[in-house]
Amino acid sequence: GFSWKLNDHPKLPKGKTIAMVVLDGWGEAHANQYNCIHIAETPTMDSLKKGAPEKWRLVKAHGKAVGLPTDDDMGNSEVGHNALGAGRIFAQGAKLVDSALETGKIYDGEGFNYIKESFATGTLHLIGLLSDGGVHSRIDQLQLLLKGASVRGAKRIRVHILTDGRDCLDGSSVGFVETLENDLVKLREKGIDAQIASGGGRMYVTMDRYENDWEVVKRGWDAQVLGEAPHKFKNAVEAVKKLREIPNISDQYLPPFVIVDDSGKSVGPIVDGDAVVTMNFRADRMVMLASALEYEKFDKFDRVRYPKIRYAGMLQYDGELKLPSKYLVSPPEIDRTSGEYLVHNGVRTFACSETVKFGHVTFFWNGNRSGYFSDKMEEYVEIPSDSGITFNVQPKMKALEIAEKARDAILSRKWDQVRVNLPNSDMVGHTGDINATIVACKAADQAVKMILDAIEQVGGIYVVTADHGNAEDMVKRNKKGEPLLDKNGNIQILTSHTLEPVPVAIGGPGLAPGVRFRTDVPTGGLANVAATVMNLHGFEAPSDYETTLIEVVDK
Numbered sequence: 001g002f003s004w005k006l007n008d009h010p011k012l013p014k015g016k017t018i019a020m021v022v023l024d025g026w027g028e029a030h031a032n033q034y035n036c037i038h039i040a041e042t043p044t045m046d047s048l049k050k051g052a053p054e055k056w057r058l059v060k061a062h063g064k065a066v067g068l069p070t071d072d073d074m075g076n077s078e079v080g081h082n083a084l085g086a087g088r089i090f091a092q093g094a095k096l097v098d099s100a101l102e103t104g105k106i107y108d109g110e111g112f113n114y115i116k117e118s119f120a121t122g123t124l125h126l127i128g129l130l131s132d133g134g135v136h137s138r139i140d141q142l143q144l145l146l147k148g149a150s151v152r153g154a155k156r157i158r159v160h161i162l163t164d165g166r167d168c169l170d171g172s173s174v175g176f177v178e179t180l181e182n183d184l185v186k187l188r189e190k191g192i193d194a195q196i197a198s199g200g201g202r203m204y205v206t207m208d209r210y211e212n213d214w215e216v217v218k219r220g221w222d223a224q225v226l227g228e229a230p231h232k233f234k235n236a237v238e239a240v241k242k243l244r245e246i247p248n249i250s251d252q253y254l255p256p257f258v259i260v261d262d263s264g265k266s267v268g269p270i271v272d273g274d275a276v277v278t279m280n281f282r283a284d285r286m287v288m289l290a291s292a293l294e295y296e297k298f299d300k301f302d303r304v305r306y307p308k309i310r311y312a313g314m315l316q317y318d319g320e321l322k323l324p325s326k327y328l329v330s331p332p333e334i335d336r337t338s339g340e341y342l343v344h345n346g347v348r349t350f351a352c353s354e355t356v357k358f359g360h361v362t363f364f365w366n367g368n369r370s371g372y373f374s375d376k377m378e379e380y381v382e383i384p385s386d387s388g389i390t391f392n393v394q395p396k397m398k399a400l401e402i403a404e405k406a407r408d409a410i411l412s413r414k415w416d417q418v419r420v421n422l423p424n425s426d427m428v429g430h431t432g433d434i435n436a437t438i439v440a441c442k443a444a445d446q447a448v449k450m451i452l453d454a455i456e457q458v459g460g461i462y463v464v465t466a467d468h469g470n471a472e473d474m475v476k477r478n479k480k481g482e483p484l485l486d487k488n489g490n491i492q493i494l495t496s497h498t499l500e501p502v503p504v505a506i507g508g509p510g511l512a513p514g515v516r517f518r519t520d521v522p523t524g525g526l527a528n529v530a531a532t533v534m535n536l537h538g539f540e541a542p543s544d545y546e547t548t549l550i551e552v553v554d555k
């Protein structure tokens with residue numbers, strides 16, 4: 001039968017303190033002027049790299065190696081932390097939705113049949129991120145769903161868009177809205193009353209995460225549900241074009257708007273009897289809205305009106321909370337994660353990040369599970385992030401505070417694993433501000449140093465890695481790798497993640513003398529890290545885990 005008990009590693013001892021450091025958005029790329037990691041002073045990470053090939057190597061952090069549909073899909077934090085923590089590759093939301101749409105199974109499920117009951121008399125609302133980024137959602141999935149719902153009886157459809165520019169180029173929102181408009185025109189020609197009803201930039205409207213700032217969700221609620229927003233337009237393409245003209249406003253930060261009819265009334269508030277689908281497959285930035293839509297009792301902001309609707313998520317966003325209770329596609333079932341195994345085998349774990357990445361190093365790490373496996377054996381500490389700012393204004397973020405917490409946890413000797421996520425290179429990289437991203441990378445490097453110094457003091461081991469690339473390349477490139485220029489001759493800043501591999505470095509005084517990276521796992525990816533860390537804790541990994549990256553040679 002199944003047992004949580006892990007076998008002892010034949011050569012490696014138990015009881016070493018391990019620092020597990022995840023730099024968010026820290027990939028490896030050619031050294032050039034758009035590589036902020038290269039430009040920044042990063043002496044700590046540079047010195048780790050000198051340990052190659054025995055103590056430093058690269059692993060894949062994108063595409064199929066992390067359960068995404070294709071190798072053209074850049075990595076992201078959800079799939080990256082899932083792979084790091086679970087030690088196996090699971091088909092992720094993007095892929096599961098693709099196949100449910102392709103086979104048509106999505107329309108046979110409980111979730112779709114539930115919302116379908118409203119089609120005869122109510123409106124179908126679709127709310128979500130409108131882009132081809134593939135991190136939270138994809139426009140082609142929305143297009144298929146619109147078609148599928150309309151042939152299955154949806155007669156009145158309203159789409160509430162969130163513009164991106166973070167998982168894709170800034171400015172691309174105009175094209176995505178045009179594409180969607182064209183599809184809606186075609187639906188209207190078939191007699192379906194289909195329109196865009198509201199919108200706003202993802203970082204300012206709706207898509208907050210980890211309860212950093214409920215105002216963001218409230219702005220969305222007002223536009224989507226109440227039909228109220230500071231900006232009113234007759235047409236969504238015009239809305240996005242006009243709002244982009246506001247100084248310093250990019251796709252990510254467009255203010256909320258509603259589309260109004262000739263009499264000035266918003267065309268698509270959500271009312272009793274309607275159906276609502278949140279069309280993002282990724283959880284972190286949808287779960288707050290999901291709770292506002294689903295829970296009768298709710299005190300995070302004044303909803304003013306709480307419509308009686310039939311609501312389904314594209315996926316279920318939180319398996320523990322069963323939120324939302326209805327969903328179109330079942331999420332990946334990520335079980336038996338390394339965190340759960342280690343707790344069962346006596347490994348005491350401390351995890352820490354600041355709010356914007358806190359759930360990454362806990363919820364995503366643990367296979368999309370919230371809370372502790374054992375509250376006696378684990379402690380998770382969240383350092384409040386600055387809210388209401390774009391992180392290029394504070395590129396150091398809370399790196400120092402996270403490192404201090406990790407240092408204290410290491411020095412306390414109360415923990416066997418001290419795990420952190422350092423968000424700087426990712427969060428600042430997403431702003432597209434190159435100078436600020438350079439400062440961010442330096443701050444993350446300094447945080448790593450503080451953690452490694454503490455490991456030195458207790459005779460421990462460190463594992464330093466990243467979840468995907470971002471700051472190592474800040475320019476959009478053509479197929480040949482040359483920077484792309486826009487029509488004014490300016491380079492196109494890349495705010496998104498990349499396809500680059502990420503480093504894994506091991507070391508510290510507690511690392512047994514013969515430990516080194518194997519040379520026979522050249523295609524290793526993030527999922528290989530879990531077995532590696534289990535070995536360093538003195539255990540063999542379960543047999544179905546992706547293989548370890550290390551070997552122990554006699555010295």
Ligand code: 3PG
Binds near residue numbers: 078
């Ligand atoms: C975001 O949600 O901020 C981006 O879409 C992806 O970033 P993350 O995967 O690093 O969180």
Ligand code: CO
Binds near residue numbers: 025077430
């Ligand atoms: Co990111």
